Amino acid sequence: MRWKASSTACVPTAPKAPDAVRVTSVPSKRVAPVRLWRHIVRWTGRWVSGEPVLAILLLAFILLEALRPQTPPALMGLVDWPTIVTLAGLLMLTKAIEFSGALDWLARRLLQRIHTQRGLACLLVLLAAGLATLLTNDVALFAVVPLALSLHRLTPLPIKRLVIAIALAVNAGSVLTPLGNPQNLFLWQSSGVSFLAFTWALAPLAGVLMLMLVLLTIFLFPPKAFALPTGSGSAAPTPAHPPLDIPLICVTGLAFIAFVVLADLRHELIAWSLVLVGYGLWRRDAILKIDWLLLLIFVLMFIVLRGVAALPAIHGLLAALDLHAPLRVYLAAALLSQGISNVPATILLAEFTCNWHALAYGVSVGGFGIGIGSLANLIAIRLAGERGIWGPFHVISLPFFALATGAGAALLFYLGK
Secondary structure, three states, X not given: OEEEEOOOOEEEEOOOHHHHHHHHHHHHHHHHHXXXXXXXXXXXXXXXXXXXXXXXXXXXXXXXXXXXXXXXXXXXXXXXXXXXXXXXXXXHHXXXXXXXXXXXXXXXXXXXXXXXXXXXXXXXXXXXXXHHHHHHHHHHHHXXXXXXXXXXXXXXXXXXXXXXHHHHHHHXXXXXXXXXXXXXXXXXXXXXXXXXXXXXXXXXXXXXXXXXXXXHHHHHOOOOEOOOOOOOOOOXXXXXXXXXXXXXXXXXXXXXXXXXXXXHOOOHHHHHHHHHHHHHHHOOHHHHOOOHHHHHHHHHHHHHHHHHHHOHHHHHHHHOOXXXXXXXXXXXXXXXXXXXXXHHHHHHHOOOOOOHHHHHHHHHHHOOXXXXXXXXXXXXXXXXXXXXXXXXXXXXXXXXXXXXXXXXXXXXXXHOO
């Protein structure tokens, strides 16, 4: 009840119901959309902040559109769609292999005969490198790093050094084939060479890098004995083993071979369509749970980096490098990878050179060195979740980069490429 002042007395007056309803209802209608947009902006901010590469690409895309606006068809024309389609198909197949339990089964069978830290480290390094040759370096990391962390929970291990060695291993192992990493996949698709020809060309560098990596692993890890607890009375419970899905393993193995053959014949769209329809009807999780964000990042990379290369200032600067001599292409790729990572360096420099062989060598060794040189480094460190790991990482990776760069240059000179 409200009171209305008068010249003689304070007379109580009843509140007006319609006015009260009108006052409270109008702001609620206006505030609701504002609150919704605040939630959307806050959620988007958290999502982007958790993916720094995506945040940088989105910011660069906005700046490029402000400087040189392009139509949506023109932007889509900057994307190398055969590479994106091939990458999408491989992600689906590797996710199916992951769900089959084959990787975990293989790793634990191999570990049954290991009794020293050096033996364990060499095993995990070779396993990570082997998986990276066909299942991409990201998938190898998601399989091997969690395994190393599980073992560390069972028995004390030098986990920082182990994760660093695994990160170097997937970078070295992925050099061998077009399927090992995104930059190889792009160069294979854009160069037009066959799968075997690409693998043969990269085999010398992959062999040298793996030899260096094994020697480094032997140096980093002592032959100190350890034992994995197996009984129920152990201090830490043994992680549950996922069951083997034999039908999924067999079908995916055959599908993987067929996919590579079709992609080699430049029928990647047909291969992707078959995988999409087949697993969509049979094992939908293999499609729904792939890293869709990774595909978005690569689409943005093509748009942003090819847009940057078309800017007059950048185009003039890179054209002045005269990227025709193999050694010059190689060094430019290796050094540029240290600043913007090897996948963006590949996409950017491919606009200025046709020497895919030297470019592949350069971005391969460029994955070592500074952490940003390869996205695989960032993923490995992120999976490890260990504080203070970046310092030891660079203590190991920078000298490895220097030696790898020298070895790659010597190989290019010897091969006359």
